[in-house]
Amino acid sequence: MSEHEKFKILVSAFIDGETTPEEEAAIKEHIVACPSCQKLLKDTRCLSSLLKEWPDEPLSPDSECEIKKNLKSQEGPKMKKKSFLKKTGIAIFMVVIVGVALRYYGQRALQGRLKDSMAYLQTAQTTSSRQRGQITQVAEKVEMAVSPVRIARSLGKSLTTRDAARRSRTDDIADQYEPYYLQAEMKSKRFEEQYDGSIQEQSQGIMIDVNGNFISGYEKFNTEQYDRIYENPFLKAMENPLSTFSIDVDTASYSNVRRFLNNNQMPPQDAVRIEELINYFSYDYPLPQGEHPFSITTKAAVCPWNQDHDIALVGLQGKILEEEEIPPSNLVFLIDVSGSMNSSNKLPLLKSAFNLLVDQLGANDRVALVVYSGAAGVILESTPGDQKMTILNAINTLNAGGSTAGGSGIKLAYEIAAKNMIEGGNNRVILATDGDFNVGVSSDGELTRLIEGKRDQGVFLTVLGFGMGNYKDSRMEKLADKGNGNYSYIDTLKEAKKVLVHELGSTIFTIAKDVKIQIEFNPAQVKAYRLIGYENRMLAKEDFNDDTKDAGELGAGHTVTAIYEIVPVASDETFGNVDDLVYQKQQVTGGDDLMTVKFRYKEPDDDMSQLITQSIQKDAVVEKLTGDFEFVVAVAEFGLLLRDSKYKGAANYDEILRKARASQGKDAFGYRSEFISLVEKAKAIDMRSLNKGIQFKGRN
Amino acid sequence: MSQTDEDLIAEYQLGNVEAFEDLFQRYKGPILNFALRVLSNRADAEDVTAEVFFKLYTKKHMYQPVAKFKTWIFSIAHNACMTVFRKQKRLIPMWFRKDGEGGYESWDVPDDQDSPVEELKKKEQQKMVRKAIQQLSKDQREALILREYHQMNYAQIAEVMSCTVDNVKVLIYRARTCLRDRLAL
Known part of the structure; x- marks a missing residue:
């Protein structure tokens, strides 16, 4: 050089x-x-x-959706599908939207801009219209010019019939995640025609949300809500003898699934957490005797959807508190009163639900009420539970959209709980929200740290979800987990009764915390096993003995059931192939046990865990399922069908119905018969199993 | 309130998916345009973008706070582009030379504010700039893009491209020389 x-x-x-x-x-x-x-x-x-003259290009909304979809499916990015039809459909649909908007607003300026965009669209379509990209650019351009929401906003009108003045910032946030067709306030016939209240299966139907972004099917609706569930696979007992997980008593997934089916739609697969479906119901496990706060039941039977496999059940029954054992409660209700809570399935339902709860409290209990809606404030200082009129007055006069003074909602709630702490009592914050989590803490990380800190001081958290469009379901669940608490989704007054009356004790009294289960399978009897459900509860095997690792809480009277699908050692199936180790010899000690089950739990105010062990023999396997075991298996089978699991084997709706009907039992509150009707609904609307060929009237 | 990238990734590593969304919105543009300019092919660029965010989503723990987040995410993009290049070797090299085929001359959106003459001149110029850049060698192209369009300093570019600062200096110089020749400056 x-x-x-x-x-x-x-x-x-x-x-x-x-x-x-x-x-x-x-x-x-x-x-x-x-x-x-x-x-x-x-x-x-x-x-x-x-x-610098070369400008940046934006990422088209379609591509963004595609990318996010790939993330959620965690299969990695695929080659883009050149769905030309989709793009043309979007372009045409935008024109339709524009037509609708025009009928609504009929402004001349608008028509002028529309003509320009139409002209452009036409030229685009007649010239090199095979270009995928061109259509997208055009669609974006048209969208930007004539997005009905932007027009509405610029004209100062509200697109819905809801009073624009009552919309708060949280409404805008809620709107982003609750698509138009779900809002009950959507009275406009026109929009009902377009959207028809239905959530299509993916890739059919095209909707727009508040910013004029396209949502195909319910992808946008779906994308931000559920953590993808990777089903537990079959694991070889020889290589992975230990299965470790935390218990879960949340039941939100069942309520959620019920809500979809009652709307005649199949629930999204990732919304189906099988352990929550099973744990929704109560079972007749024996009450604990002796020193431990729960009893353990183990059962085994032949697997109904795969005759070559077995099913093993592990059930925990928490103790019920006697009258004199019920500790006094120090409750703080933290209630979301933003404008979006106004619909009939939210704040009014919440009020009714809390009325029921307060009815059961006594002189030794204390209740305080904190509301938040942007700002937060104390509506009711901590009041003894026998002053029901005062408390109920405070609750019943709550209005959505009201603004209050004060600090951040959740910090406030915890402060009040701490101020009125009852030693040895039940100190709990009960958060009621429709999913918009603006509790005044600036970031999720901070919120998590706050809650974890308070949990260590002995204040627990219960999360009640109301009427949300499922947004932040996973966030609510995580919050309840971090706060040593539980998460229920209340969609009807009946569910409110279940959670806050019939099962109030379980909802608010914790009898054991950080409950973990570790199962060791015996390779002499078990070739492989698969844990059904609990996918987002799995723990590393070292976490079992690590008392610093957080796990689920057991409420008074709660039952927890886990089931495994087991491949017996005599089976011919193969599961993957790992080379033999050179430096270690594996020795199987044999024996007739299928597995040994170990539990660790802590007393509610203790930091050291205690261990219980129990084993299941191979001769415990019975041919026929009976009683609660049969019902549990029916629910699990239903979960597998809803998830369209690859492990569903010969699972089918008729079998589920037969088993559920046979094991319906006493069913004092009708929860099991409700389950049966849900299965019938699912059977009717599940498109995936319709391959019976042409059918005739009266011959099904 | 505006958090730094490093704050956001730290939060995401703790499990907060909102932080991921924020990062996604911040970097979807830069990453896409980086890949677009380096690869000259929209489909590939979008694949690279998807790949980068997939890696971010699943391998968040790979990020250590010693490096700046921007350089880290761009080095992922760099690697993804390299993979594309390796695959491309099997394709006919002429693919990228044809106008409007896989290239993005067709993506042009006319600017309403320009008069037709202005617009045409601008478009011509843009086309020439793009063609000239496409004809650079891939290393020169990448270094230049990181410098001119993403305002990275030489140290950062060296980190992204896994080479020395001196290399970067020379690459950028040579890229500029080529471009000056082609664009007759």
Whole structure:
């Protein structure tokens, strides 16, 4: 490289500000005498500004959706499908939307802009219309010009019949995640025609949300809510003898699934948490005797959807508190009163639900009420539970959209709980919300840390979800987990009764915390096993003995059931192939046990865990399922069908119905018969199993 | 309130998916445009973008706070582009030379504010700039893009491209020389 070239390189670096002071001095000295370098300097600067002429391009909403979908499916990005039809459909649909908007607003200026965009659309379509990208650009352009929501906003009108003045910021946030067709306030016939209240299966139907972004099917609706569930696979007992997980008493998934089926739609697969479906119901496990707060039941039977496999059940029954054992409660209700809570399935339902709860409290209990809606405030200072009129007054006069003074909602709630702490009592914050989590803490991380901190001081958290469009379901669940609490989704007064009356004790009294289960399978009897459900509860095997690792809480009277699908050792099936170890020899000690089950739990105010062990023999396997075991298996089978699981084997709706009917039992509150009707609904609307060929009237 | 990238990734590593969404919105543009300019192909660029965010989503723990987040995410993008190049070797090199085929001259949106003459000149110029950049060698192209369009300093570029600062200096110089020749400056 010549000397001169070196200088030229320095000049280039100089323009980028990457030269040392010495180099800079050298350049300055050289350039005085060198016209070619002077030209170089000028030209390079010209070049830089010329390059800037190349503008950035935006990521189209479709691509963004695609990418997010890939993330959720965690299968990695696929090659883009050149769905030309989809793009044309979107372009045409935008025109339709524009037509609708025009009928609504009929402004001349609008028509003018529309004509321009239409002209562009037409030219785009008649010229090189095979270009995928062109249509997208056009669609974006048209969307930007005539998005009905933007128009509405600019005209100061509300797109819904809800009074614009009553909309708060939280409404806007809620709107982003609750698509139009779900809002009960959507009285407009026109929109009902378009959207028809139905959530289509993916990739059918095209909707827009508040910003005029496209949502195909319910992808946008679906994308931000559920953590993807990777089903537990079959694991070889020889290589993975330990299965470790935390218990879960949440039941929100069942309520959620029920809500979809009652709307005649199949629930999204990731909304189906099988353990929550099973744990929704109560079972007749024996009450605990003795020192431990729960009893353990183990059963085994032949697996109904795969005759070559077995099913093993592990059930916990928490103790019920006697009258004199019920500790006094220090409750703080933290209630979301933003404008979006106004619909009939939210704040009014919440009020009724809390009325029921307060009815059961006594003189030794205390209740406080904190509301938040942007700002937060104390509506009711901590009041003894026998002053029911005072408390009920405070609750019943709550209005959505009211603004209050004060600090952040959740900090406030915890402060009040701490101030009125009852030693050895039940100190709990009960959060009631429709999913918009603006509790005044600036970030999720901070919120989590706050809750974890308070949990360590002995204040627990119960989360009640009301009427949400499922947004932040996973966030609510995580919050309840971090706060040593439980999460229920209350969609009807009946569910409110279940959670806050019939099962109030279980909802608010914790009898054991950080309950973990570790099962060791015996390779002499079990070839492989699969835990059904609990996918987002799995723990590392070391976490079992690690008392610092958080796990689920057991409420008084709660039952927890876990089932495994087991492949007996005599089976011919193979599960993957791992080379034999060179440095370790594996020795199976044999025996007739299928597995040994170990539990660790802590007393509610203790930090050291205690261990219980029990084993299941192989001769415990029975041919026929009976009683509660049969019902549990029916629910699990239903879960597998809803998830369209690859492990569903020969699972089918008729079998589920038969088993559920046979094991319906006493069913004092009708929860099991409700389950049966849900199964019938699902059977009727599940498109995936319709391959029976042409059917005839009366011949099904 | 505005959090730094490093704050957001730290939060995401703790499990907060909102932080991921924020990062996604911040970087979807830069990453897409980086890949677009380096690869000259919209489909590939979108694949790279998807790949980068997939890696971010699933391998968040790979990020250590010693590096700046921007350089880290761009080095993922760099690697993804390299993978594309390796695959491309099997394709006919002429693919990227044809106008309007896989290239993005067709994506142009006319600017309402320009008069037709202005617009045409601008479009011509943009086309020339793009063609000239496409004809650079991939290393020169990448270094130049990181410098001119993403305002990275030489140290950062060196980190993203896994080479030395001196290499970067020379690459950028040579890229500029080529461009000046082609664009007759």
